[in-house]
Amino acid sequence: MWRRFRRDRSGVLSAYVVAFFFTVAIAAPLISKFYGKSPTTTYGLNEQGLLNEYGYPVAPNGGVSGRFWFGIEPTLGRDVLTQLVFGIRTSLLIAVAATVLCVLTGVVVGVTAGYLGGRTDYFLGRFIDLLLAFPSQLSFIAFTPVVYSLFVSPEKETPTYLRVLTLILVLWVLGWMGLARLLRGQVLSLREREFIEAAKVTGASPWRIITKELLPNLWTPILVQSTLMLPSFVTIEAGLSFIGVGILEPTPDWGRMFANGAQYYESDITYIFFPGLAMIIFVVAFNLLGDSVRDAFDPRTKR
Amino acid sequence: MSDKVSLPAPREAAPDGARGEPLLVAEGLTKHFPITGGFPVKRRIGAVQAVDGLDLTVRAGESFGLVGESGCGKSTTGRLLTRLLEPTAGRIVYRGRDITHAGRRELAPFRAEIQMIFQDPYASLNPRHTVGKIVSGPMEINGIDPPGGREARVRELLETVGLSPEHYNRFPHEFSGGQRQRIGVARALALEPKLIVADEPVSALDVSIQAQVVNLLRDVQRELGIAFVFIAHDLAVVRHFSQRVAVMYLGKIVEVGDRDDIYRRPRHPYTHALLSAVPEAADLMDTPAGGDGSARASRERIRLAGDVPSPIRPPSGCRFRTRCWKAREECATEEPPLLRAEGSGPGHLSACHFPEPPTVERTTEVILDPALRAAEGHTESQPPNHAQ
Ligand SMILES: Nc1ncnc2c1ncn2[C@@H]1O[C@H](COP(=O)(O)OP(=O)(O)O)[C@@H](O)[C@H]1O
Numbered sequence: 001m002w003r004r005f006r007r008d009r010s011g012v013l014s015a016y017v018v019a020f021f022f023t024v025a026i027a028a029p030l031i032s033k034f035y036g037k038s039p040t041t042t043y044g045l046n047e048q049g050l051l052n053e054y055g056y057p058v059a060p061n062g063g064v065s066g067r068f069w070f071g072i073e074p075t076l077g078r079d080v081l082t083q084l085v086f087g088i089r090t091s092l093l094i095a096v097a098a099t100v101l102c103v104l105t106g107v108v109v110g111v112t113a114g115y116l117g118g119r120t121d122y123f124l125g126r127f128i129d130l131l132l133a134f135p136s137q138l139s140f141i142a143f144t145p146v147v148y149s150l151f152v153s154p155e156k157e158t159p160t161y162l163r164v165l166t167l168i169l170v171l172w173v174l175g176w177m178g179l180a181r182l183l184r185g186q187v188l189s190l191r192e193r194e195f196i197e198a199a200k201v202t203g204a205s206p207w208r209i210i211t212k213e214l215l216p217n218l219w220t221p222i223l224v225q226s227t228l229m230l231p232s233f234v235t236i237e238a239g240l241s242f243i244g245v246g247i248l249e250p251t252p253d254w255g256r257m258f259a260n261g262a263q264y265y266e267s268d269i270t271y272i273f274f275p276g277l278a279m280i281i282f283v284v285a286f287n288l289l290g291d292s293v294r295d296a297f298d299p300r301t302k303r
Numbered sequence: 304m305s306d307k308v309s310l311p312a313p314r315e316a317a318p319d320g321a322r323g324e325p326l327l328v329a330e331g332l333t334k335h336f337p338i339t340g341g342f343p344v345k346r347r348i349g350a351v352q353a354v355d356g357l358d359l360t361v362r363a364g365e366s367f368g369l370v371g372e373s374g375c376g377k378s379t380t381g382r383l384l385t386r387l388l389e390p391t392a393g394r395i396v397y398r399g400r401d402i403t404h405a406g407r408r409e410l411a412p413f414r415a416e417i418q419m420i421f422q423d424p425y426a427s428l429n430p431r432h433t434v435g436k437i438v439s440g441p442m443e444i445n446g447i448d449p450p451g452g453r454e455a456r457v458r459e460l461l462e463t464v465g466l467s468p469e470h471y472n473r474f475p476h477e478f479s480g481g482q483r484q485r486i487g488v489a490r491a492l493a494l495e496p497k498l499i500v501a502d503e504p505v506s507a508l509d510v511s512i513q514a515q516v517v518n519l520l521r522d523v524q525r526e527l528g529i530a531f532v533f534i535a536h537d538l539a540v541v542r543h544f545s546q547r548v549a550v551m552y553l554g555k556i557v558e559v560g561d562r563d564d565i566y567r568r569p570r571h572p573y574t575h576a577l578l579s580a581v582p583e584a585a586d587l588m589d590t591p592a593g594g595d596g597s598a599r600a601s602r603e604r605i606r607l608a609g610d611v612p613s614p615i616r617p618p619s620g621c622r623f624r625t626r627c628w629k630a631r632e633e634c635a636t637e638e639p640p641l642l643r644a645e646g647s648g649p650g651h652l653s654a655c656h657f658p659e660p661p662t663v664e665r666t667t668e669v670i671l672d673p674a675l676r677a678a679e680g681h682t683e684s685q686p687p688n689h690a691q
């Protein structure tokens with residue numbers, strides 16, 4: 001399996017890219033330290049000569065220079081590179097947490113429904129249908145503020161950690177059904193296979209059958225689905241922050257950088273360029289990785 | 304493999320139970336699969352009577368053949384005997400213990416003793432497990448630690464079934480159908496069972512491979528003294544394997560007896576039909592060059608065609624009557640019991656009101672399918688319903 005994967009060039013390359021993003025996210029404080037900037041310092045306001053009287057960077061290309069590698073932000077004059085690095089950190093934290101929760105829930109619900117069948121399957125199936133009936137984009141927008149208000153009264157400021165938790169919660173609750181349904185179908189067909197009966201004949205417990213006989217056959221869909229899920233959560237989270245129900249200032253956020261960038265793109269294209277490019281690379285690399293993982297796991301595809 | 308029928312031809316001397324203790328006894332074994340339907344509330348609207356009142360006894364160390372057309376309930380019977388399915392009615396007694404409705408924990412002590420070999424060599428091995436894991440799995444589940452370790456035992460088993468011990472770390476997809484079936488045999492042997500239910504173990508294999516696997520099973524059966532329930536859809540495979548044979552039709556046993564009873568002195572019309580469907584060339588083993596060559600020549604006379612009726616609404620009375628050329632009024636109203644017919648030896652039971660004479664010689668041609676009859680020019684009596 002591993003050998004097959006390593007022979008897949010685009011798979012290896014995208015794995016490196018994805019690993020690079022995770023490294024950046026984890027090492028954000030270190031990067032900031034060595035680079036000597038902080039994401040919240042308003043360099044443009046603190047120092048004269050960085051921003052002009054309209055609030056745009058004086059230097060060409062959005063203020064890209066030896067000092068500010070990716071330029072500086074219009075109006076506030078913060079450093080784009082550290083903003084992006086910390087923004088990726090916030091977004092990936094939320095997306096990874098939501099993906100892990102969704103995969104766990106999806107596996108438990110899907111395998112339970114498929115393996116037990118009957119009434120359990122029926123009710124779990126209807127519950128999944130119900131959740132799937134919500135138009136997801138709208139639901140994210142509509143529910144996120146509602147959940148905030150459950151935690152904190154509307155007059156007060158919601159602390160950042162609660163916003164992060166809420167986003168994870170909303171992504172989780174509305175995100176696990178696809179995987180659950182997929183796995184249920186797989187288990188339904190797998191459990192009729194004779195190798196399951198062979199295990200039963202030797203006295204295997206249901207737990208052993210699920211963990212030792214079924215799960216090894218489910219790794220491919222689980223991995224493929226989670227490599228699709230994670231980038232989609234990154235973009236959903238970005239979208240929520242973009243429209244203002246996600247992470248708020250001053251916490252750096254990948255998605256919100258778009259929102260800000262979109263305000264200025266006519267006069268300062270550089271400001272939206274780096275976050276946008278980074279996200280496109282990330283999503284494409286992750287999807288390619290998903291494809292390669294599936295190919296590597298499936299013994300029938302030849303490489 | 305010289306399989307000259309060394310047993311004395313008349314077997315009257317062997318009363319029931321002489322060959323060994325009854326190991327597994329099924330009485331009135333029944334399995335109905337409910338059919339649900341209806342909207343919005345699902346309810347039971349019928350049942351597939353897959354197995355309907357089966358009596359059979361498997362004795363220690365013997366090989367018992369179970370033969371019948373596809374769909375007659377053989378696999379269901381096999382799964383009932385191994386308790387993969389819950390019987391609807393009837394009793395299963397294993398070594399004196401009633402295991403009819405035993406749960407997983409109650410079955411645990413017997414699980415190791417009753418094993419199964421499956422029909423589909425592709426579906427019966429977990430594609431994600433190595434051969435070593437597949438064969439050692441049963442030992443792991445039952446906490447068996449053979450002297451020398453499980454891995455050594457697995458390698459030994461692989462040799463027993465004619466594979467190389469080096470195959471230990473390979474995956475099933477690297478093997479051919481016949482080799483996969485050998486892996487399945489090794490897995491069944493891992494627990495040193497007393498009984499193996501083999502559900503059409505060779506019918507998914509190439510004809511050229513079938514004989515090898517049957518030979519392996521026969522060696523295993525003889526050398527290790529394991530009792531076999533060998534399920535097959537025709538009488539050819541079972542012929543050289545089983546000392547006793549039961550013929551099934553639509554969920555019931557229609558005839559059961561010693562091998563010679565079934566092959567030389569069959570009484571039930573269905574057995575006659577099945578026998579004449581066995582082509583000479585399809586005999587897997589070297590045929591004993593006996594005096595029955597002429598009998599065989601005059602035997603290809605019954606063309607059993609047409610479809611088996613649905614097990615959801617089986618025919619009344621005798622279930623074979625819709626395809627039987629001897630059917631009369633009585634066959635529709637009264638179900639023939641499984642009895643020793645007049646002129647049959649002991650232990651040779653058949654379920655027919657009008658049993659055939661105990662011979663495989665046949666002078667008149669019997670064609671059971673109206674369409675076939677028409678096609679072959681027997682136009683004298685066109686049945687009205689020939690265009691189904
Ligand atoms: N799980 C099941 N649910 C409903 N019907 C079944 C099931 N298993 C088998 N049957 C039906 O029971 C009958 C006997 O099947 P089976 O035992 O597989 O026959 P065989 O092995 O002799 O070909 C068939 O009509 C089949 O459709």
Ligand code: SF4
Nearest residue numbers: 621624627634655656
């Ligand atoms: S009982 Fe009647 S229908 Fe059934 S096999 Fe005998 S003769 Fe044929």
Ligand SMILES: [Mg+2]
Nearest residue numbers: 377378379503
């Ligand atoms: Mg079958």
